[in-house]
Amino acid sequence: ETGVTQTPRHLVMGMTNKKSLKCEQHLGHNAMYWYKQSAKKPLELMFVYNFKEQTENNSVPSRFSPECPNSSHLFLHLHTLQPEDSALYLCASSQVPGQGNSPLHFGNGTRLTVT
């Protein structure tokens, strides 16, 4: 079982659809993250959860809605997306931020295409 698992690997959706991305970590970490990776741009941090509590929302549009039911699971609910939201969405986990700046462990990502 890989440390951080993301499903689905690929997703194509229309602008009026509603879909969800799922992330699960098996590393015993307490912090989980969503990142967006677009071509030729640095990774953009979207959301951070520490112990299931959201601690960071990096000015992300409301059409992206995160959910963290427990320390092992993280969702990203999508609705009314725009074509420019097409990107690779990466989930990551770590020990609680600030404790030695522990490294992030990433999943394989979900390649999202909005048509």
Add this chain to the structure above:
Amino acid sequence: AQKVTQAQTEISVVEKEDVTLDCVYETRDTTYYLFWYKQPPSGELVFLIRRNSFDEQNEISGRYSWNFQKSTSSFNFTITASQVVDSAVYFCALSEALRGNEKLTFGTGTRLTIIP
């Protein structure tokens, strides 16, 4: 504000050659951490190294080595005797010690291609 610059967008070298990936950073913090991550074609970023701002010792791990120079704000990564499996996108990143990963700033990455 923090900033990480990886000026080399793409590099191609022939297998067994040595290659150095550059990383230059900007921060006002006196305490910070620097990272390198590797992103193979499968997509996930793989952690390679973490270095704190008080430790300027160079590090070697097998064919990988890192050169941290505070005087030039650089944290360069060298692969010796490159192999095809080293082909990937490599990211340098910087975080503030207090805010940790909540303020992790990535560079735009360097795509490394090793030619057999």
